[in-house]
Amino acid sequence: MPESSEFQPDSPVTRRVRTDYGAAHAALAAESGEGVLNLREVFDSLRRNRWWIVLAAAVSLGATSYLLSRQAVVYQAAAFLRLRGPSVATSDLVDQPTQKTSIVPMDPITSELMVLQGRGVVGEVVDHEGLRLVSASDNAPPAVVSDVAVTLPPEVMDSIRLTFGAGGVTAVMGGQKRTAAYGSPIGFDHVRFTVRANPGVASASWVVLPRMMAINRVTENLQARPRQGTDGIDVAYRSVHPAVATRVVNEIVQVYQEVNARSAQQTSTRRRVFLHQQLGETDSLLTEAQLELSHFRSTEQAYSTRDKFTGEQSQIMQLDAQRESLESDRRLYQSLLSGLVTPSSEGVSSRIGALVAAPGISANPVIGQLAGQLSQYERARDSMIVWGRTPEHPDVRQLSVAMKAAQARLVEAVRAQIRSLDLQLASLNAQRDSNVASLQHLSTTEATELQLTQRVETLRSIGDELRQEYEKARIAEAVEAGQVEIVNLAQGAFPTDTNRTQKLALGLMFGLLLGVGGALLRETLNTSIRRRDEVQRVLHVPGLAVIPPVGSQAQVRVRAPKLLGPGKKPARQPATSVARLEHVAPSGEAQEAYRMLRNNILFSQGEQQLRSLVVTSTAPGEGKTMTAINLAVALAEQGQHILLVSCDFRRPRLESQLGIPREPGLTDVLLQEVRMTDAILLPGIENLSVLPCGSLSDVPVELLGGRRMESALAWFQREYDMVIIDSPPLLAASEAGALAAKADGVLLVVRAGQTQREAAQLAMQQLGIVGANVIGAVLNDPDAEVPQYGGYYKYDYTSVG
Numbered sequence: 001m002p003e004s005s006e007f008q009p010d011s012p013v014t015r016r017v018r019t020d021y022g023a024a025h026a027a028l029a030a031e032s033g034e035g036v037l038n039l040r041e042v043f044d045s046l047r048r049n050r051w052w053i054v055l056a057a058a059v060s061l062g063a064t065s066y067l068l069s070r071q072a073v074v075y076q077a078a079a080f081l082r083l084r085g086p087s088v089a090t091s092d093l094v095d096q097p098t099q100k101t102s103i104v105p106m107d108p109i110t111s112e113l114m115v116l117q118g119r120g121v122v123g124e125v126v127d128h129e130g131l132r133l134v135s136a137s138d139n140a141p142p143a144v145v146s147d148v149a150v151t152l153p154p155e156v157m158d159s160i161r162l163t164f165g166a167g168g169v170t171a172v173m174g175g176q177k178r179t180a181a182y183g184s185p186i187g188f189d190h191v192r193f194t195v196r197a198n199p200g201v202a203s204a205s206w207v208v209l210p211r212m213m214a215i216n217r218v219t220e221n222l223q224a225r226p227r228q229g230t231d232g233i234d235v236a237y238r239s240v241h242p243a244v245a246t247r248v249v250n251e252i253v254q255v256y257q258e259v260n261a262r263s264a265q266q267t268s269t270r271r272r273v274f275l276h277q278q279l280g281e282t283d284s285l286l287t288e289a290q291l292e293l294s295h296f297r298s299t300e301q302a303y304s305t306r307d308k309f310t311g312e313q314s315q316i317m318q319l320d321a322q323r324e325s326l327e328s329d330r331r332l333y334q335s336l337l338s339g340l341v342t343p344s345s346e347g348v349s350s351r352i353g354a355l356v357a358a359p360g361i362s363a364n365p366v367i368g369q370l371a372g373q374l375s376q377y378e379r380a381r382d383s384m385i386v387w388g389r390t391p392e393h394p395d396v397r398q399l400s401v402a403m404k405a406a407q408a409r410l411v412e413a414v415r416a417q418i419r420s421l422d423l424q425l426a427s428l429n430a431q432r433d434s435n436v437a438s439l440q441h442l443s444t445t446e447a448t449e450l451q452l453t454q455r456v457e458t459l460r461s462i463g464d465e466l467r468q469e470y471e472k473a474r475i476a477e478a479v480e481a482g483q484v485e486i487v488n489l490a491q492g493a494f495p496t497d498t499n500r501t502q503k504l505a506l507g508l509m510f511g512l513l514l515g516v517g518g519a520l521l522r523e524t525l526n527t528s529i530r531r532r533d534e535v536q537r538v539l540h541v542p543g544l545a546v547i548p549p550v551g552s553q554a555q556v557r558v559r560a561p562k563l564l565g566p567g568k569k570p571a572r573q574p575a576t577s578v579a580r581l582e583h584v585a586p587s588g589e590a591q592e593a594y595r596m597l598r599n600n601i602l603f604s605q606g607e608q609q610l611r612s613l614v615v616t617s618t619a620p621g622e623g624k625t626m627t628a629i630n631l632a633v634a635l636a637e638q639g640q641h642i643l644l645v646s647c648d649f650r651r652p653r654l655e656s657q658l659g660i661p662r663e664p665g666l667t668d669v670l671l672q673e674v675r676m677t678d679a680i681l682l683p684g685i686e687n688l689s690v691l692p693c694g695s696l697s698d699v700p701v702e703l704l705g706g707r708r709m710e711s712a713l714a715w716f717q718r719e720y721d722m723v724i725i726d727s728p729p730l731l732a733a734s735e736a737g738a739l740a741a742k743a744d745g746v747l748l749v750v751r752a753g754q755t756q757r758e759a760a761q762l763a764m765q766q767l768g769i770v771g772a773n774v775i776g777a778v779l780n781d782p783d784a785e786v787p788q789y790g791g792y793y794k795y796d797y798t799s800v801g
Contacts, residue, residue, distance in 0.1 A: 046519055053515030060511025064504055075493035077245040078236040079253045080227075082485045083112055109226045109233065111376055112483075116224050116235070116256045119387045122215050124255045129248060132214040133160075133193060137204040145206065147185065147194040154211035162195065163203045169195045212388075222252065232487065242493035249490045261482035272473035279466040286459035293452040317454040319432045323425060324458040330421040336367075337414045340407060364417060370410040377403045529755050535777050538757045539748070539764050544776035545597035546752075547627065548589045590630075597627075597778060598634040601747070610775070611717040612743040616727040616736050618763040622751035623780035625653040628726040631747075636687035640721040643680070646693040647704060647739060648728045655692050658683045665694025669712065670703045676715060689720070705738030713742055730763040740772035748774060752781040 046053065115121065126132060130148020136159070152158065163170040168181040173188050180186045185194045191208060209217070221238045237249035381399040389396050436447075529535055535543040601610070615628035625648070632644040645666060646654040655662045660681050668674040674694075681690045703709060716723040725743060730736045740746045746767055750760055767774050 042520070046516060049515075049519035049522060052519055052522070053512060056515030056518060057508055057511035060514060061504065061508045064507025064510075068500060068503060072240045074238050074240055074496045075242040075245045076236050076238045076496045077242070077249045077490035077493040078234060079249050079486070079490045080232055080234055080488040081253050081257070082230075082232045082487050083109060084231075084483050084485055109231065111380065112260075113224050113226070113233065114380060115259070115383070116233070116252070117219060117222060118383055119215050119219075120383060121252065121256050121259055122218050122222070123211065124259070125248065125251050126211065126214045126218060128255065129251055130193065131218060131248070132209050132211060133191065133206055134209060134214075134217075135204065136207045137201075144196055144199045145193050146196055147192070149192040150190065150208060152190040152208055156208070157210050157213075158191075158208040160191070160206045160208070161203065162206065164195075164198050164201060166198075169198075218248065238496060239493070245493040246490045253486055253489070257482065257484040257486055260484040264482040265477060268473060268477040272470065272477050275466060275470040275473050279463065279470055282459060282463045282466055286456065286463055289452065289456045289459055293449070293456055296448060296452055313450045313454075316432060316435045316450065317457055319428050319435065320451075320454040321458040321461060323428045323432070324455075325462065326421050326425050326428065328462065330418060330425070333414050333418050333421065337411065337418065340411050340414065364413075367410065367413050367417065370406060370413055374403060374406040374410060377406060529750050529752065529757055529760060529779070532779055534757070535750060535779050539750075539760055539777055541748070541764070541774050542600070542776040544600040544747070544778055545593050546779045546781060547593045547597075547623070548781055594630040594634045597631055598638060601631075601745075601775065610722065610744045612713055612723040612725065612745070613775075614725045614727045614736075614740050614743040614746045614772075615749060616740065616746060616763075617729050617749040617751070618731050618755055618759045619729050620651060620732060622729070622749055622755055624729070624749040625657060625726050627747070627749045627778055627780060628724050629654065629657055632688055632724040633685055635722060635724070636685055639687065641687050641689070643689045643691060643716050643720040643723045645691045645716070645723060645725045647725050647735070648733075649693055649696055649735075650728055650733055652693045652696070654690070654726050658690060660690060660692060662692045663695050665692030666712070667694035667696070667703070669694070670706075670708045672708075676712070704735040705742075709739075710742060730766055731759060737766055737770045737772070740767055741770040744773065745775040746772045748777040749780055750777055752779055 127150075130150055132150045132152070133145065133148045135145075158174060160171055160173045163172075168179055168184075169186070171178045171180075171186050171188075173191065176188055178186045178188065180195070182195055182197050185192055218237075223234075223236045223238075225234050226232070227234055235249055235253050237245050237252065239245040239248070377399050381396055381403065384393065384396050384399070385391065391397070391400070529538060532543040532546050535541075601613070613631075615624050615631065617624040628644065632642045636642045644654070646652055646662075647666065648654070649667065652662060660683055664674040664679045666679070669676050669679050669691075679691055679694065681692065682688075683690050713723070723743075725739060727736045727739045730740075730748075748760070748763065748767075764774065
């Protein structure tokens with residue numbers, strides 16, 4: 001081998017550079033960031049799949065736009081009402097004090113919301129507006145039908161078919177047929193309606209829903225919410241038809257106002273009736289007391305009281321009046337307590353409603369508030385039961401528990417009031433006994449007259465108070481308007497879908513997220529080797545070079561490949577024409593890549609020089625042949641005498657790339673049909689000789705693993721500085737392992753974006769089994785995959801030396 005070579009593997013310079021290469025290789029392995037999330041890799045993954053992301057975003061945006069265009073516009077109409085306090089609800093003329101004391105916190109607006117959205121109010125609206133009759137056709141608006149009245153049984157469902165003509169409409173229902181002009185009513189046995197005008201369609205269908213289904217349909221589109229910081233309620237109704245939304249929401253608030261007013265009037269009526277009964281009883285007692293006093297005076301001839309007893313008698317009368325008032329209050333409270341603790345089939349509110357409205361009890365704010373709360377709980381429970389909920393339903397049971405608790409608190413409050421009255425009566429009795437004791441010296445006649453007179457005055461005073469309360473109750477009953485005041489009725493309906501832009505933005509965002517997720521999933525499922533650090537991490541061998549795209553790859557054109565001929569020294573025979581490296585790899589980056597590969601192979605030899613090198617791959621089409629050719633040319637350019645041997649008998653490509661004949665070749669030499677010197681060619685590249693594969697017919701592959709191949713390799717190594725063998729792929733042909741075991745080293749070629757990690761690892765296992773010396777791997781990148789995955793070429797192509 002000539003001493004003029006630019007590189008000598010065993011020189012001091014070579015050993016120093018080899019040490020630097022080992023350090024650089026370790027640093028490169030550390031830079032690979034194995035096990036660390038690389039944000040740049042994520043960014044590169046998204047950049048490579050940018051068109052998939054754009055496509056997913058466009059499809060999502062288009063689908064969102066289509067769905068929005070197909071979605072019917074929903075209109076909403078809103079009304080506003082206010083709940084007045086109890087003092088206003090019974091009118092200012094009654095002048096009742098507002099009750100604000102409550103033992104248990106209670107939100108009256110929440111209770112009223114239950115009533116407003118309850119089936120009682122909604123059911124009246126369904127009946128008033130004829131909402132059981134709904135359109136079953138998309139081509140006919142419901143506004144064309146008006147003045148609907150349905151008297152079918154609540155559980156019955158039926159259908160009506162309408163045919164619209166030029167002069168009128170024909171309706172068919174249950175075998176009955178009716179014809180009427182537009183604007184005239186059409187009547188069946190249980191359904192009546194009017195068609196205002198021709199809707200512009202030939203026919204349409206309407207359905208009479210069961211009453212409960214119609215109520216549920218209205219309830220689903222009804223919303224009632226308290227307005228924050230006020231005593232008002234916002235009521236809204238949604239429909240695809242603005243006129244229907246406006247009409248229904250106004251009807252709901254008006255019906256609710258009427259229901260509330262009726263409830264308030266019923267309360268006032270019960271109070272008036274109770275006061276009337278109490279007033280009759282008091283007047284009867286007063287008449288009896290007056291008759292008794294008159295009879296006593298007539299019998300005992302006592303018509304006046306002495307002046308000396310005037311002061312004592314007046315004080316005793318006042319005490320008796322107070323005691324009579326307290327006893328009357330105690331009787332009322334005792335009656336109320338009996339109504340609470342005595343079992344009865346009647347409701348609690350029906351048993352104590354009139355007693356609570358009595359003047360003596362209504363003046364007690366605590367008892368009045370508790371009684372009102374108990375009545376509200378009972379109404380709410382009865383309403384739920386009417387709606388179809390059983391007594392075992394959680395909501396009904398919760399209200400029953402609340403009723404028992406409220407009733408218990410009311411009983412305790414009444415008993416406390418009775419005990420307070422007993423104490424006051426005891427105090428008055430003690431004071432009266434003291435006054436009576438001072439009059440013991442008076443005659444029995446005078447004392448009796450005094451008692452009768454005091455009783456008459458007391459009953460007269462109680463009667464006057466009851467008449468005043470009775471008049472107030474009559475006025476309240478006449479003017480009671482309830483607690484509900486309608487502030488604003490709906491004047492029109494407005495579209496509720498005002499966030500169309502936001503929906504489109506969400507659709508676009510969803511598409512982007514879907515595209516990004518799909519891109520990352522696609523990258524995750526792609527198990528091919530794509531970067532140099534993956535070569536080192538997966539195969540556990542050095543990545544000697546990354547070969548970039550070589551562009552338009554030119555074949556070496558030779559005028560006349562020359563045979564060595566007998567007696568010629570094959571390693572020293574001059575070529576007929578000399579070709580430089582650019583003839584095979586015209587790209588400047590490719591030239592530097594193969595030079596870097598050459599240098600790295602020389603540095604990786606260590607103390608034992610490589611004389612034979614097998615270039616192989618895991619599967620066909622990964623670039624092993626072009627790598628073998630360009631590596632041989634790069635080594636020949638360095639001044640070494642290189643023999644390039646084609647051993648891929650199944651799919652020979654080396655000959656076509658160099659433009660040389662395939663026969664005679666290696667197979668002919670191994671079969672001893674041709675001498676070695678007669679088969680070796682000079683392709684026209686200085687210091688490079690080529691041994692074609694030879695004849696492929698009936699060639700036993702076992703020849704490559706036999707002694708003849710070993711002898712041939714020994715001859716190659718004696719005559720040439722290095723032998724480059726283009727072998728078959730490891731996973732496609734068994735002879736590749738035999739060649740790898742006989743050679744000094746193996747160079748594995750993997751193709752970026754194509755060679756699977758599992759296949760490359762399996763190839764390395766096969767090489768390990770046969771004991772091959774794998775010096776490294778080459779990442780071939782004809783499709784420019786490496787830059788897409790965050791790799792770069794310039795570090796690979798900086799010359800060393």
